Amino acid sequence: QKEVEQNSGPLSVPEGAIASLNCTYSDRGSQSFFWYRQYSGKSPELIMFIYSNGDKEDGRFTAQLNKASQYVSLLIRDSQPSDSATYLCALIYNQGGKLIFGQGTELSVKP
Amino acid sequence: DTEVTQTPKHLVMGMTNKKSLKCEQHMGHRAMYWYKQKAKKPPELMFVYSYEKLSINESVPSRFSPECPNSSLLNLHLHALQPEDSALYLCASSPGSYTGELFFGEGSRLTVL
Numbered sequence: 555q556k557e558v559e560q561n562s563g564p565l566s567v568p569e570g571a572i573a574s575l576n577c578t579y580s581d582r583g584s585q586s587f588f589w590y591r592q593y594s595g596k597s598p599e600l601i602m603f604i605y606s607n608g609d610k611e612d613g614r615f616t617a618q619l620n621k622a623s624q625y626v627s628l629l630i631r632d633s634q635p636s637d638s639a640t641y642l643c644a645l646i647y648n649q650g651g652k653l654i655f656g657q658g659t660e661l662s663v664k665p
Numbered sequence: 666d667t668e669v670t671q672t673p674k675h676l677v678m679g680m681t682n683k684k685s686l687k688c689e690q691h692m693g694h695r696a697m698y699w700y701k702q703k704a705k706k707p708p709e710l711m712f713v714y715s716y717e718k719l720s721i722n723e724s725v726p727s728r729f730s731p732e733c734p735n736s737s738l739l740n741l742h743l744h745a746l747q748p749e750d751s752a753l754y755l756c757a758s759s760p761g762s763y764t765g766e767l768f769f770g771e772g773s774r775l776t777v778l
Contacts, residue, residue: 588765597755597769598708642707646765652721653765655707 557581560643560656568664573630575659577643580624587619587626590642592658598642602628633663668692669770671756677776680746686773688739688756696720696762697739699731700755702772708755714739715762746777 557580567573575589586605590598604610604617604626616629626645630637643656669690678684688697696715700708713721714733722731728750730742739756753774757767 586765597753597772598767599769600766603766644765646763652710652713652723652763653767658707 558643558645558654558656560659562657563660564662565659566662566664567633569633569635571633571663573633573637573661573663575628575630575641575643575661576625577627577656578625579645581647582621582624583647584621584624584645586646587617588644588646588653589615589617589626589628590644590655592640592642594639630661633661635663635665637661638663669756669758669768671754671770671773673773674771675774675776677778678743678746679778680748682746683742683744685743686741686754686756686775688741688770689737690758690768690770691737692758692760692768693736694758694760694768695736696759696764697733698755698757698759698767699739699741700757700769702753702755712741713762720762743775746775748777751775751777 559578589602591601592598602617604619610617614631618627640658640660642658644653646653672687699711702708711725712731717733728745732740753772755772756770759767
């Protein structure tokens with residue numbers, strides 16, 4: 555069974571702190587990894603993707619991928635209340651696969 | 666503003682009704698998707714169209730019938746739905762097939778009475 559595991563949270567961090575969101579997956583054939591943000595009552599929005607081992611930075615967001623350990627994480631630096639949302643980890647397999655979502659982690663950033 | 670437009674935003678229908686959800690994108694994307702999302706759950710894939718042809722059907726009940734009239738339009742025809750089909754229905758598009766870089770519409774909130 556191909557699975558994507560996320561801690562559902564809620565994860566609560568104070569404003570200005572680093573929020574760390576983690577995701578593990580079961581299939582080593584996974585090739586591409588994505589983080590979507592979904593505000594309450596809104597649709598998902600792609601915020602980061604990562605294909606290679608290591609870190610990828612975009613503004614306050616850093617995606618980290620470790621294929622050997624089968625985990626991907628998202629770090630949000632200087633967290634803001636506007637970052638409060640559900641973050642969905644997703645992956646796609648190499649050969650014509652569909653996008654598989656984790657259950658999502660609810661993040662709450664307290665002023 | 667989203668570049669994937671879904672109509673209607675809200676729909677209430679009875680179990681004997683026939684209705685349709687519509688989705689339109691003008692980004693030149695070649696793949697379009699229907700997802701279903703229940704509260705506090707991740708989106709569940711229903712259908713994928715690639716170059717206007719149905720490429721993935723996730724064993725969705727026949728009371729849901731997708732249609733892709735052209736590369737910019739995607740419809741979901743609804744007939745004889747059940748109350749458990751009440752959910753947010755999301756349309757998405759992507760530049761090509763088999764990519765996780767999806768652009769979602771705002772969704773159509775469906776309530777089946």
